[in-house]
Amino acid sequence: MKKRFDYDLVVIGSGDAGSEAALIAAKSGLKVALVEAKKWGGSNLNVTNVPFGAALHGAFTFKAALAGARFGLSSANLRYNYPTLMNWKNLAARRAGANSKELFEEAKITCIHGMARFVSKNEIVVGAETIAAKKFLIATGASIADTGIKIPENVDYCLPENILDLQRAPKSVFIVGAGATGCEIAQYFSALGSEVVIADIAGRLLPREDEEVGQVLDEVFKNDDIKVLTQSRVVAIERDGIQKKVIFMRGGQEKSIKVDTVVLCTGSAPNVDLGLENAGVKYAHGGIKVDETMQTNVKHIYAAGDVIGGQSSTEKAIIDARVAAAHICGKTKATVNYSGLITVTNTCPEVAHVGVSEDDCIRRDRKIKKIIVPLQAVQKSKTADYYTGFIKLIFGKSGTLIGGTVMAPNAALIAQEMAFAVKYELTASEIANVPHVANDWCELVRTAAERI
Numbered sequence: 001m002k003k004r005f006d007y008d009l010v011v012i013g014s015g016d017a018g019s020e021a022a023l024i025a026a027k028s029g030l031k032v033a034l035v036e037a038k039k040w041g042g043s044n045l046n047v048t049n050v051p052f053g054a055a056l057h058g059a060f061t062f063k064a065a066l067a068g069a070r071f072g073l074s075s076a077n078l079r080y081n082y083p084t085l086m087n088w089k090n091l092a093a094r095r096a097g098a099n100s101k102e103l104f105e106e107a108k109i110t111c112i113h114g115m116a117r118f119v120s121k122n123e124i125v126v127g128a129e130t131i132a133a134k135k136f137l138i139a140t141g142a143s144i145a146d147t148g149i150k151i152p153e154n155v156d157y158c159l160p161e162n163i164l165d166l167q168r169a170p171k172s173v174f175i176v177g178a179g180a181t182g183c184e185i186a187q188y189f190s191a192l193g194s195e196v197v198i199a200d201i202a203g204r205l206l207p208r209e210d211e212e213v214g215q216v217l218d219e220v221f222k223n224d225d226i227k228v229l230t231q232s233r234v235v236a237i238e239r240d241g242i243q244k245k246v247i248f249m250r251g252g253q254e255k256s257i258k259v260d261t262v263v264l265c266t267g268s269a270p271n272v273d274l275g276l277e278n279a280g281v282k283y284a285h286g287g288i289k290v291d292e293t294m295q296t297n298v299k300h301i302y303a304a305g306d307v308i309g310g311q312s313s314t315e316k317a318i319i320d321a322r323v324a325a326a327h328i329c330g331k332t333k334a335t336v337n338y339s340g341l342i343t344v345t346n347t348c349p350e351v352a353h354v355g356v357s358e359d360d361c362i363r364r365d366r367k368i369k370k371i372i373v374p375l376q377a378v379q380k381s382k383t384a385d386y387y388t389g390f391i392k393l394i395f396g397k398s399g400t401l402i403g404g405t406v407m408a409p410n411a412a413l414i415a416q417e418m419a420f421a422v423k424y425e426l427t428a429s430e431i432a433n434v435p436h437v438a439n440d441w442c443e444l445v446r447t448a449a450e451r452i
Contacts, residue, residue, distance in 0.1 A: 007033045009328055010124065010133040012116045012274065015042020016314045017305030018139030019104070020321035021328070026107040028329040033110040033133070035126055039099040040111070043141060044314055046098045047161040053346065054092035055164055056184065058085045059191035060348050070385060080192065082168050089164060118275035121298055135300045135328050138281075138288060139321070142268035142306035149176070149264075150236040155244060157237060157262040160185065169194050170261035174246045176234045177265035178205045180345040183217065185263055187347055190224045197257055199229035199248060206345060210357050210392060210405050212372065217347060217407075220388060237262055270307045292335035294324035302328060315341055340423030344412045349389045352415035355403030355422040358394060368402070369395045371452040375408055378443040384409070391444040393418070393428075395452065400425040408441050417445050428452050 008030040011022040018034065019041065026032045039046040058080075065075050097103060101111045114126040123132050144159055151157065158166070160181050169192040175182045178200035186198045198221070200207065204214030205221065205228065221228050232250040239245070240258055247256045270287035282289045282297045287309030294302045304320035306312050319336060326332040345351040361368045375381045375389045389407040391414070396402040401421040406414045421431050431449040436442050 005122070005132045005134050007031050007110070007131070007133040009033070009135045009137065010035060010116075010131060011137045011139060012124070013037075013042065013139035013141055013305070013307070014040050014104070014111075015139060015141050015305060016044050016317035017141075017307075017321040017324075018042065018137065020318050021137050021139065021304060021325040022104065022109055023107055024322065024325035025328055026109050028325075028331070030329065032108075033112055033131065034104055035112045035114065035116045035124070035131075037113075037115045037140075040101050040104070041096075041098055043161060045093060045096055047164075049314060050096045050098065051089045051093045051164055052160070052184075052188075054089040055085060056188050056346060058088055059188050063191040063348070082192075086164065116274055118279040118281075121279045121301070124275075136279075136302070137321075137324055137328065138274070138276075138296075138301065138303040138307055139305045139317075140271040140274060140307045142270045142312065144264060145267045145269035147176070147234075147264055147266045149234050149266075152238065155237055155239050157244070157264055159264055163263055166261070170259075171195065172259040173197070173261045173263060174199070174244070174257060174259040175263045175265055176200075176246075177267065178202065178228070178230070179208065179265060179267070180206065180343075182263075182265035184346050185265060186221070186226050187224065190226050191348075195225075195259075197227040197229065197246075197259065199232040199234055199246075201231065201233045203230050205230070206351065209345070209351060209353060210359065212390060212392065213351055213405060213407055216349075216389060217351075220347075220349070268306065268312065270309055272307065292323075293327045294320055294336065295327065311338075311341075311343065313341075313343055340419035342412065342415045342419050344415070349386075349408050350411035351405070351407050352411035352418075353403075353405045354415050354418045355401070356394065357403055357405070358392075360403070361394065367397050369452060371448045373444060373448045373451060375441075375444070377447050378441065379439045380441050380443065383439060391448050393445075393448045393452065395428060398425075399427045401428070401431065406444060408444065410441050414442055414444060417442065 009025050010033045011018045012035045014036040022034045062080050068075050116124045116126050118124050172195040173189050175186050175198040178198050186196050190196045205217045232248045234248045236247040243258045244262050245256050245258050272283045288303040290303050290308050294304050302324040304324045305317035323336045343353045372392045376387045381387050391406045394403040404418040428449045436446040
């Protein structure tokens with residue numbers, strides 16, 4: 001007797017990867033169910049990119065307005081209202097579709113709320129319900145990794161996902177971790193007037209970016225009165241009256257700082273606790289193992305997004321999901337390709353990176369040509385009175401662009417051209433010959449290409 005399946009495809013997780021794959025599969029005619037344990041739309045729509053991006057935009061607008069005197073703006077008595085700022089981020093999230101099933105239901109996708117767990121290769125349980133499917137896509141994302149920091153149960157702290165739950169901006173805040181998220185949060189609170197300390201075990205801010213990025217951001221943080229503690233390892237957080245005492249090791253000595261709020265931005269680990277062993281799916285601490293088609297070792301089970309480890313971004317998750325969905329629907333033999341993928345850090349100035357870095361090339365003993373051009377090389381820096389940042393282009397042995405970093409206002413938009421050039425292997429002369437808008441930051445790309 002042929003086994004009866006409830007669905008052609010069950011997608012576990014409704015974040016960036018899960019929602020993309022579910023919608024593609026439903027549009028292709030598959031009977032699809034989407035399982036979500038928390039909020040519909042995942043962390044991007046509900047707690048990180050969209051709501052925090054909206055709040056960050058408000059904070060940076062406030063900061064820019066305070067510095068507007070040189071343009072003839074009177075902002076000496078400017079203030080912000082925190083509840084209104086939070087209302088704005090809530091509105092932005094609702095507009096983006098946060099915690100809404102409507103889009104999925106309109107696509108005839110069955111939405112099931114609860115924690116999914118495999119009980120066999122073709123079955124999961126959600127609450128008291130057992131669901132059988134021909135194929136599965138696991139897109140459960142990631143959560144904060146074990147920090148190793150001693151924190152008693154009576155000591156509260158914040159995570160990136162709940163900093164916007166605070167009733168007001170704290171007077172003082174200690175941020176553990178100087179990666180992209182930590183640096184964004186540091187500038188957010190600093191813009192709102194908090195005293196900010198940020199610490200990392202690495203030797204510079206944004207240690208995954210090129211060295212020049214960390215150097216420039218360090219100067220920016222000094223100007224913002226953000227205290228930076230590099231090569232510092234936080235070992236414990238204790239209660240000290242109404243404050244917290246952060247204990248850390250630096251230079252072989254134990255030191256401490258008292259603050260109102262502590263935010264842990266120490267990295268994440270894939271959410272793999274869903275009975276994968278019952279389905280025979282191979283995984284490790286770094287995530288679920290997949291091939292170039294997003295297929296696991298079990299041929300009808302796929303995985304995409306942060307749950308497979310590697311770089312964490314909405315853009316990467318969508319690439320993963322589209323490849324997985326195409327194979328699930330049986331429409332392509334395409335494999336995943338991250339060429340031209342942009343990573344963005346929403347600091348001020350913004351940081352965007354495409355392709356390989358100089359450090360990557362040094363580790364691989366790869367011969368390159370590079371060019372670094374400061375912002376003051378283009379006229380836009382004069383009209384905007386903004387000079388903090390640079391563009392760096394890296395060309396390979398064949399003369400085509402293989403990587404680049406830009407640190408400037410609107411860096412993400414500038415990086416789009418770099419991504420196109422990397423993906424389609426353009427040379428410096430080809431990039432330089434493309435007409436660019438005069439008196440705009442995009443002239444950085446043309447200027448750098450011309451100079452090399």
